[in-house]
Amino acid sequence: MRWNELRSEKCSLARTLSVIGDRWTLLVLREAFLRVRRFEDFQKNLGIARRVLTERLAHLVEEGVLEKHAYQERPVRHEYRLTQKGLDLYPALMAMVNWGDRHYADPAGPPVVHTHTSCGHDFHTVTTCSECGEVVDPRAVRVRPNIAS
Amino acid sequence: MRWNELRSEKCSLARTLSVIGDRWTLLVLREAFLRVRRFEDFQKNLGIARRVLTERLAHLVEEGVLEKHAYQERPVRHEYRLTQKGLDLYPALMAMVNWGDRHYADPAGPPVVHTHTSCGHDFHTVTTCSECGEVVDPRAVRVRPNIAS
DNA sequence: TTGACTCCGTTCCATTTCAAGACTTAGCTG
DNA sequence: CAGCTAAGTCTTGAAATGGAACGGAGTCAA
Numbered sequence: 572m573r574w575n576e577l578r579s580e581k582c583s584l585a586r587t588l589s590v591i592g593d594r595w596t597l598l599v600l601r602e603a604f605l606r607v608r609r610f611e612d613f614q615k616n617l618g619i620a621r622r623v624l625t626e627r628l629a630h631l632v633e634e635g636v637l638e639k640h641a642y643q644e645r646p647v648r649h650e651y652r653l654t655q656k657g658l659d660l661y662p663a664l665m666a667m668v669n670w671g672d673r674h675y676a677d678p679a680g681p682p683v684v685h686t687h688t689s690c691g692h693d694f695h696t697v698t699t700c701s702e703c704g705e706v707v708d709p710r711a712v713r714v715r716p717n718i719a720s
Numbered sequence: 721m722r723w724n725e726l727r728s729e730k731c732s733l734a735r736t737l738s739v740i741g742d743r744w745t746l747l748v749l750r751e752a753f754l755r756v757r758r759f760e761d762f763q764k765n766l767g768i769a770r771r772v773l774t775e776r777l778a779h780l781v782e783e784g785v786l787e788k789h790a791y792q793e794r795p796v797r798h799e800y801r802l803t804q805k806g807l808d809l810y811p812a813l814m815a816m817v818n819w820g821d822r823h824y825a826d827p828a829g830p831p832v833v834h835t836h837t838s839c840g841h842d843f844h845t846v847t848t849c850s851e852c853g854e855v856v857d858p859r860a861v862r863v864r865p866n867i868a869s
Numbered sequence: 870t871t872g873a874c875t876c877c878g879t880t881c882c883a884t885t886t887c888a889a890g891a892c893t894t895a896g897c898t899g
Numbered sequence: 900c901a902g903c904t905a906a907g908t909c910t911t912g913a914a915a916t917g918g919a920a921c922g923g924a925g926t927c928a929a
Contacts, residue, residue, distance in 0.1 A: 574743070582820075582831055582832075583816075583817045583818075583819075583820025583821045583824065583825065583830055583831060583832075584750050584813065585747065585750075585820075586824040587817070587820035587824070588743050588747070591816075592743040592746060593741070593742065594726070594737050594742065595916095597733065597741060598737070601731070601734075604858065609877090610876070611875080619917090620917050620918065620919095621877085621918095622878085622879075622916085622917090623915085623917080625879085646875090646877095646924055646925040646926075647876095647877095647924085648875095648876065648877085656823055658859075659819055659822060660819055661847070661856070661858040662818070662847035662856075663812060663815035663816045663819055665815075666811040666814075666815045666847070667732075667737070668732045669732075669811070669812075670736050670808055671732025671736035672732045674805055674808070675732065675735040676732065676869070677869050679868045680868050680869045681732055681869060682731055682865065682866055682869055683731075683732075683864065683865055683866055684864055684865075685861055685862070685863055686861065686863075687849045687851060687854075687856065687860060687861060688860045689849075689857075690852035690854065693851075694849045694850045694851045694856075695850045696811075696847045696848065696849070697847070697848050697849070697853075698810070698811035698847060699847075700838075700843045700845070701843045701844045701846050702836060702839055702843045703836065703841065703843075705838060705839065707810070707814070707843075707845055708838075709753065709807050709810040710807075711836060711837045712834050713835045714832050714835075715833055715835070716833075717831055717832055720826050720829045720830060758905080759906050760905060760906070763906090769887065769888050769889065769890090770889095771889095771907085771909080772886090772887065774906085774907060795895055795896040795897070795904085796895085796896090796905095796906095797904095797905065797906080798905090798906075
């Protein structure tokens with residue numbers, strides 16, 4: 572299976588992976604969430620091959636996850652910003668960060684701490700049910716194809 | 721950067737990606753959450769190259785995400801099951817499914833429906849703050865390095 | 870006005886990874 | 900014995916990646 576075939580699979584995970592399913596793309600998004608916006612900064616922070624970075628940014632822009640925006644003329648300079656669609660990836664990124672924190676942290680604790688400014692506390696994300704609000708245990712979930720779709 | 725270098729980055733996302741950060745691994749895990757357990761079934765369902773499947777399963781076993789378990793002798797046959805560490809990936813998978821549902825679903829709705837057996841409703845996952853229980857908006861989060869670690 | 874510098878790419882080439890399918894092994898089954 | 904199944908290996912050509920050099924449009928400082 573090739574990347575573009577993923578897109579036409581009848582599976583939301585496959586479709587998501589067709590956009591963000593490679594290592595570099597997710598690291599680029601990490602930087603974006605850390606407010607990195609310029610080509611050079613992405614490149615320096617990640618040590619990614621420039622060609623690959625060019626390609627990944629273009630793909631994310633094409634998919635509407637990032638927006639390329641000229642922040643100055645003469646010379647023209649661009650920055651890449653998360654769109655709302657890009658911000659919507661936050662739960663996915665954080666879920667992965669949480670998993671890393673839980674299973675691969677140093678004894679001294681996780682590498683970074685997240686503070687929720689609305690409540691003022693350091694926190695981690697919790698995955699809850701949209702209907703009852705309880706924490707979701709995968710064993711308490713049943714899946715069925717959507718006949719309508 | 722190579723895959724094994726990712727592992728030693730001081731970043732939980734990078735560490736997570738060193739385990740599940742490629743397209744095939746996540747699709748293998750999707751199947752595992754759908755209760756697929758055997759080599760042949762993973763291979764048929766995904767159409768993955770057998771060599772790649774062998775390699776990915778071995779990697780997941782090595783990382784303790786899956787467990788290889790002989791379910792019969794003579795001839796020896798194995799199955800791959802999610803460990804607790806594997807089940808802990810559920811929030812990450814679901815966050816990606818949600819994103820696909822939101823941004824790439826057909827007009828008729830998402831491809832599959834999830835039912836929460838504890839409350840009996842069809843649901844989607846919601847990412848909330850461990851401290852105040854509110855839905856987390858990425859703009860309301862500040863990040864800082866953990867000095868202790 | 871010259872030379873150094875910045876940003877954002879391109880181009881080239883050697884290395885690595887992947888896709889696809891044939892082949893292997895061990896043990897059934899008829 | 901011939902054929903079948905599960906779980907891999909092996910082979911080969913195609914694609915992606917890493918690394919490093921190059922380009923071009925413009926700024927800056929001397």
